[in-house]
Amino acid sequence: MKKIFFGTVLLTAVIYQPVFAQCNFSFNATQAQIQQSHSSSSSTVLKFPSINGMKVSYTVAANPDMGTKINYYAMNGDEYKFALPQTGIIAYEYQFKVPTSVISGEGNIVFLPTIGRGIGQDQIPFSVMIVYANNFDPTQNQNNISVAVYNYNNGSGGTTGQSFNVSTTPSGYQRLGIYINQDTKQVGAIFNGVNVGYIGTASTKPMNYFFEMNLGQYAIPAGNAVIGQEISQELILDKSQLQFKYPVGTKDICGAVL
Template sequence: MKKILLGLGLALVSFTSWSACDYNFDATQADIQSQGSERFTSVNGSEVSYNTTLANKVYVAMSKSIFNTILSNPDSTTAYNSLTGDKILNTSGIQAFEFKIKVPEIKNNTTMLNIFPIMAGGKMANGENMNIMISYQKLGSTNSFYVNTAFAKNIGQVIQLPVQNTADGYQRIGIYLNQNSNQLGVIFNGVNKGYIDTYPSKLKNIFYSIGSNYTNMTATDVGKEIRIKLLLDSVDLLKMYPTGTTDICGNMI
């Protein structure tokens, strides 16, 4: 019997070690439309996309559990400042996640294309919320990503990341949370930008959501694809993080 139990225990450890670290943007079209936006036209787990049209659009993706929490908040304008994340974080060590983003070349200077915001946020140990916001804007000569933190009482440091030419056409933004020193670092297309901000208390949990919109689209730029994928599993993350970094599920990168 002891041998059987030991075998089962080892199997469980093995399964846990190798199980995928993932996230599901499973809020439905009806859910998102009830709040005045559209669900991304393609949603596959943690990957979303759409193609531009002449009609102005606002797209949103989030998990069903986070949608239900927002829906239960009597003031939807402040809901993001009080959300408890649906993924539990270790409050020590360094943990990382990434977004892999494909943005098209927009030729018309009057068209505005935004990814606003990609949000990763949750509850800190002090009871307050922290939101990490990744945004993108293409308008005229502006063609950049921006990363910053936001708290209930202030907006943190903002870092600008101009779009680069990459071999696969994707921009990769990595975020790493040093829960020992309460610092947030950024890696952009394989280059470590270092720590850009400090947060006041350990982040206990995290959720993710994605928003994107465009206005004044012209026929020249119709049909172009915007694709965004949240990468959580250690096997998918860049190998550029500080020594000892894990994914948010605790798997070593």
């Protein structure tokens, strides 16, 4: 594991507060809504081909043109957010199915990023970003998942966080827990059951939340071993489905005590 630092990312959103019988989030944006949201992208912008509840996935296919990047997105078409508990610790998790070895050749697959975001106190944006990188830099033998807290300051900012090497697990998935201490504004992480503690402190306390998933694929040539593999991301919000051990009194992000 190693410390990581991310560059500037500008994020905007609109506040809504729906009521859920169970803590969940709808990735219901259409292809047209996704293209409109990312109209400035120079890449091929597509909706994930498979969206099942809070799980999104696609099957790797050959894409030999190094000049073309495919971006898959999942988001909520209504752009809503829901209010977060304002005291104590709140938690949510992700489950990822990704290759457990580095992609050979020049191609790569990345999450760019998968994100939880919202508006904090004094209308300051708040973001927790998840970045997966497999062979993004061919000189690094890189296959890891990173989590970072983005701090905004007058329209710009920076991130601090931590990265984790992907490993073979009994379930075949990589699982990441995020917990936010609303009293101290610290963000912690648990990766595959190992709690690494707080990995960053936000400049603002989040008041609400919104999720977006993203995946990018560059140039996977025909015959590559990764072709045919399923890549998936799943968001887990409800207390009944959270697997990791959190401090006593921790709530899911809808306010139910674990």
